Amino acid sequence: SQTIHQWPATLVQPVGSPLSLECTVEGTSNPNLYWYRQAAGRGLQLLFYSVGIGQISSEVPQNLSASRPQDRQFILSSKKLLLSDSGFYLCAWESGGTSRLYNEQFFGPGTRLTVL
Amino acid sequence: QKEVEQDPGPLSVPEGAIVSLNCTYSNSAFQYFMWYRQYSRKGPELLMYTYSSGNKEDGRFTAQVDKSSKYISLFIRDSQPSDSATYLCAMRNYGGSQGNLIFGKGTKLSVKP
Numbered sequence: 001s002q003t004i005h006q007w008p009a010t011l012v013q014p015v016g017s018p019l020s021l022e023c024t025v026e027g028t029s030n031p032n033l034y035w036y037r038q039a040a041g042r043g044l045q046l047l048f049y050s051v052g053i054g055q056i057s058s059e060v061p062q063n064l065s066a067s068r069p070q071d072r073q074f075i076l077s078s079k080k081l082l083l084s085d086s087g088f089y090l091c092a093w094e095s096g097g098t099s100r101l102y103n104e105q106f107f108g109p110g111t112r113l114t115v116l
Numbered sequence: 117q118k119e120v121e122q123d124p125g126p127l128s129v130p131e132g133a134i135v136s137l138n139c140t141y142s143n144s145a146f147q148y149f150m151w152y153r154q155y156s157r158k159g160p161e162l163l164m165y166t167y168s169s170g171n172k173e174d175g176r177f178t179a180q181v182d183k184s185s186k187y188i189s190l191f192i193r194d195s196q197p198s199d200s201a202t203y204l205c206a207m208r209n210y211g212g213s214q215g216n217l218i219f220g221k222g223t224k225l226s227v228k229p
């Protein structure tokens with residue numbers, strides 16, 4: 001069966017510090033991968049998605065970047081964190097290789113980031 | 117008008133009650149609809165996935181889609197305290213960002229023993 005991992009689970013970082021969040025998926029090949037942010041009372045905001053190694057699409061201009069160095073690894077980064085980057089970061093996967101219109105999407109456990 | 121509207125609640129019901137959770141949407145091209153359950157401080161868990169209009173049942177859960185009214189519902193029968201969570205509706209975007217999921221903001225449900 002497929003499993004999605006995220007780490008760290010929680011993170012407290014000062015403003016201006018760098019960020020690296022990691023997501024890995026097991027039990028599947030060539031998944032589509034997604035990064036979302038969930039802020040209190042604001043719902044889920046799609047940040048980035050990737051349909052393959054090195055292929056990143058950005059949905060919202062921001063202080064963050066994403067990379068996919070391996071098939072089942074997705075990394076969210078920032079060079080300098082802002083207070084507004086605080087939130088709950090979720091990675092999600094779905095089966096790849098077909099149109100993104102039809103697939104069920106599954107979420108990881110999330111990383112809670114607090115920027116002070 | 118927002119693409120997906122969902123009443124944030126909170127909704128409080130006694131154990132055993134039938135719960136109705138709803139979302140409305142504006143884009144008539146949406147065809148794939150999902151319901152997620154999210155416990156506090158956890159990632160969302162996929163509950164139901166439906167295509168086009170009609171009903172789909174899974175145990176105590178029934179998902180209903182009415183495309184003519186642009187309205188989807190999730191019914192929970194015999195609700196349990198373990199059903200206490202935030203419920204998110206989501207639908208696949210057929211617009212400019214084709215394939216991305218558009219989420220409602222979630223309804224917080226509390227089932228009292």
